[in-house]
Amino acid sequence: MASDISKDEALERMRHSTAHVLAQAVTELFPGTKLGIGPAIENGFYYDFESEHKFTPEDLPVIEAKMKEIVKARHPFVRSEHDKGEAAKFFLDRGEKYKVELIGALPDEKMSYYENGGFIDLCRGPHVADTGRLKHFRLTRIAGAYWRGDEKRPMLQRVYGLAFNTKDELDAYLKQQEEAAKRDHRKIGKEMDLFSFHDDVGAGLVHWHPKGALMRVLIEDFWRSEHLKAGYDFLFTPHIGRAQLWETSGHLGFYKENMYSPMDIDGMDYYAKPMNCPFHIQVYKTHKRSYRELPLRWAELGTVYRYEKAGVLHGLMRVRGFTQDDAHIFCTPEQIEEEIVRTLKFNLHILRAFGFNDIAAYLATMPEGAVGEPARWAQATASLKKALEAENIPYSVDEGGGAFYGPKIDLKIKDAIAREWQLGTIQFDFNMSERFELSYVGSDGHEHRPYMVHRALLGSLERFYGILVEHYAGWFPLWLTPVQVKVLTLTEGQNAYGQEIRQKLVDAGIRAELDDRNEKIGLKIRETQLKKVPYMLILGANEAANGTVTVRVKSGKNIPDLKIEAVIAALLGEVKSRTAENAYS
């Protein structure tokens, strides 16, 4: 292989060539199939088809077998160039209307084809020398996909595949997928009895069970106490508001698709809130504000309702009713820089407290058709950039990618298996402040428009919780875990001692349960382990006689002859440190 191309390019080339082989196999197996596009993607490739045949998962092994034949035949990839008109006619004659459309859209005068084993595709290339070089691939699934990603265009059938340079890499990827499946918060949520959804209630509406709710309370308690320390005040605001409010805010103009139909109250329309901002603004406007009281930092765990298309709902990650850890900051232009730095610092502090240390950011700047003065955009954007640099957070800039109402930074974290999740967001809002005509009186005695910053640190509690479950695979840090200690008695002879031990733990503020059933210790351990309780205290005749406990940790290791007071001290230390490291491990 040529040595002047990078590894990444070679990998992409290989994947793209594999996509061609897929298309060759499909067109041979299902004559009449029309081709869409077939690019290389992360971890593999796909090809879009239009076919009379409805592809099913059973087809995949058949197609894959055909692909292997093609690989074995070592067809060379042969490039040729053609005039645009000629190319259009060529593909038109073959009925390849999608290719014809692509040709029309391409700026080049010359079109290139790649031919392998009689299969010809419009393609810029490059490709590997011959099909024999393609080895470690696997077809994974079939999905519908809009032609050119446009929901108004026809839906094609997409076949996805994986492709890697080596078998080890393919296996490693499959293993990673398996690991991800094991961590799926929907699965763990059921196993650990944390939350549920119900047909009778509706899609995307979460029910937190006792253990999940306890964890949410712990998260909220921490969140609140940190906010007090960080100089925030709290608000509580209603869940519904009159149409007039949403007219003023503009949501009925630009956000209506995401809002639920109004309910009629005394002949007036009320809408469930999709956002908290208009309510916070009402509080701001209850009296004339002076520069002396700014900045105002108002936080609320605000539950909002947004219509999400049925097909996009996904466990806790994408729901229809959720609670944002919202806050709005109102400040003067002089304060903005410091406020942004503070907010970013605070956000990082909170994320790290939950064990997310791999953090990066996206900075999105002014788009076309933005509202608000360019000078304000410039200042706001500069303050965001400055804060990111001050905190040394790696970030990429999405030029023109901001919302029409203001620039923003989105923070994304990497979880334990290196998947990225977007959590916090810090965004300016020039729209609301204009529409509601916010003002404060400056030291000059004149009215000025404050900067309004909207921020969420965790995003939504539901989504954050789902990510937390997957990050820790259910083995939460001790301060968050719903049951910290399970006391297991060996026989009923130790039940009184078990009660005593459990009571001591509970009195010390440790969440402990006692399993004093007449069951074998093996069963009790198994059940406790499956519920992902980090510490078990095993009490048999020996422990009872000596007044000690045996600690069993998840690895299966036992630490015998411990005094309960020493265990309590160690666990309280672990809780206090908020670490994910276990005191006994």
Next chain:
RNA sequence: GCCGAGGUAGCUCAGCUGGUAGAGCAAUCGCUUCGUAAGCGAUAGGUCGUGGGUUCGAUUCCCAUCCUCGGCUCCA
């Protein structure tokens, strides 16, 4: 919303082309008193997601609808 696959006991699932359902685990009740991931037995539990239709008869076929899953589009 669109394409595709599903919804059967609390959970995980089986049930070929129509003759009203089964397993394992869990639950309950006994027996067992036991040292590190499932002790033994018995019992109970389902209008087969929901509503229509076809049929002598529907979990099975048709239609509608709700919900779930994998994608597309969109997003906290």
